Amino acid sequence: MLRTTLLRRSEIDNPLDRRQARVTIITILGYLLLALWLGPFPAYSLEKVSAVYTSISGGYAPLWVGKEKQAFEQYGLDIHLIYMRGTIPTSAALANGEIEFIQAGASTYIPYAAHFHW
Structure with missing residues (x-):
């Protein structure tokens, strides 16, 4: 009922x-x-970033794997990897703003940085 x-x-x-x-x-x-x-959330564009690695060895694997697995895109970066040899060209490219960061050994750049008077 x-x-x-x-x-x-x-x-x-x-x-x-x-x-x-x-x-x-x-x-x-x-x-x-x-x-x-x-309204709807706007689609954001990825920030273009240039990164330099200074040698082809296993120490740079995180950079390559991150690029291949698109890990940088998760954080809004469209990374472009550049292979460049030598301290002077890579430091000059960084100082001129052509690249955003360098993945290299610190022992390579410490003597070069010692010449600058901050």
């Missing part, structure tokens, strides 16, 4: 229930207007 429960008039006309219903409707409309105002 289907049994329905009827609300008493005093429960329908309760000012607290009407106020709560009004607050709920205003909140939903507010979120809807906010979503319409913000």
Whole structure:
């Protein structure tokens, strides 16, 4: 047997229930207007970054694996790997802004950096 429960008039006309219903409707409309105002999230473009490695050895494997597995793209980077030999050309490219970073041994660049007077 289907049994329905009827609300008493005093429960329908309760000012607290009407106020709560009004607050709920205003909140939903507010979120809807906010979503319409913000719109869809814009697609972001990857930042292009040039990186230099100075030798072909296993020590540079994380750089190559990261490029192949697209790990840099997860962080918003479109990395371009460049092989460059020598301290002077790589340091000059970094100083001129042609590349963003170098993966190389520190012992190569310490004597070169010692000539600069910061």
